[in-house]
Amino acid sequence: MFERFTHPARESVVAAQAAARRLKSERVGTQHLLIGILEQPDSVAGRVLTGHGVTVPAVEREIAAALARAPFGLGDAEALGAIGINLDEVRRRIEAAFGPDALRRRSGKRGRRGVLSGHIPFTPRNKKVLELSLREALRLGHSYIGTEHILLGMMREGRGMAMLVLTRLGIDQDALRGKILDELREAG
Amino acid sequence: MDTAAELANGLDSKDPRVGLRAVSALRRLLEELEALQVTNARTHGWSWQDIAAELGVSRQAVHKKHAARRGLLRRDC
Numbered sequence: 001m002f003e004r005f006t007h008p009a010r011e012s013v014v015a016a017q018a019a020a021r022r023l024k025s026e027r028v029g030t031q032h033l034l035i036g037i038l039e040q041p042d043s044v045a046g047r048v049l050t051g052h053g054v055t056v057p058a059v060e061r062e063i064a065a066a067l068a069r070a071p072f073g074l075g076d077a078e079a080l081g082a083i084g085i086n087l088d089e090v091r092r093r094i095e096a097a098f099g100p101d102a103l104r105r106r107s108g109k110r111g112r113r114g115v116l117s118g119h120i121p122f123t124p125r126n127k128k129v130l131e132l133s134l135r136e137a138l139r140l141g142h143s144y145i146g147t148e149h150i151l152l153g154m155m156r157e158g159r160g161m162a163m164l165v166l167t168r169l170g171i172d173q174d175a176l177r178g179k180i181l182d183e184l185r186e187a188g
Numbered sequence: 189m190d191t192a193a194e195l196a197n198g199l200d201s202k203d204p205r206v207g208l209r210a211v212s213a214l215r216r217l218l219e220e221l222e223a224l225q226v227t228n229a230r231t232h233g234w235s236w237q238d239i240a241a242e243l244g245v246s247r248q249a250v251h252k253k254h255a256a257r258r259g260l261l262r263r264d265c
Binding site: 075076077079080082083085087090094098102103 | 206207216
């Protein structure tokens with residue numbers, strides 16, 4: 001599949017790995033892929049995102065805010081709540097005994113080893129996004145996969161942290177999709 | 189963003205996704221609590237044997253899993 005990727009698309013995937021490492025994440029999530037795309041400012045998606053005022057620092061700020069709200073990952077508090085475990089209460093008691101931030105994700109042998117060795121795996125959702133980018137390219141009749149297809153795939157998947165970040169930055173997805181298609185029409 | 193709570197609102201608790209997400213979240217919480225408590229026990233001078241006994245696992249298992257974390261090895265070396 002990667003053989004169909006344009007140079008900026010490949011670079012965005014490589015940059016996503018680097019972003020995940022920089023942000024000390026155990027997995028490469030859609031939010032890191034979003035940063036990877038932003039770091040290709042001359043690519044179609046990079047240009048469109050920048051045009052909408054999306055910047056790497058702004059994205060990183062929103063990622064940090066999201067993690068502060070849900071250090072165990074988005075949805076974990078709700079998931080535990082569904083079986084009667086109040087994560088906030090667990091955290092409150094642990095922090096009362098061990099101090100602030102005592103309970104946050106920092107264990108995980110596999111993750112730690114991954115961070116050290118340099119290889120950080122993609123989240124299943126992010127793999128899905130890359131699959132969908134291929135589908136978006138096919139749908140548009142393109143024989144290559146560019147950053148624009150990755151961004152369209154990300155929006156099509158719709159539930160990753162990247163989408164949460166873009167929503168919180170006030171980005172309208174329909175407008176973003178429309179702008180990408182406009183750019184492609186102008187270029188084509 | 190579909191959260192388990194949203195799912196739980198619309199579906200009965202036999203929905204596999206709700207249950208599996210809870211298990212997955214619980215596993216992350218468990219791992220974190222274990223790391224925290226093992227670190228605390230080591231700080232209090234507990235031996236790996238004592239920690240393993242409380243956790244109900246072998247000394248080798250707990251050592252293999254936790255000793256690599258920074259600072260914990262020193263007591264052994």
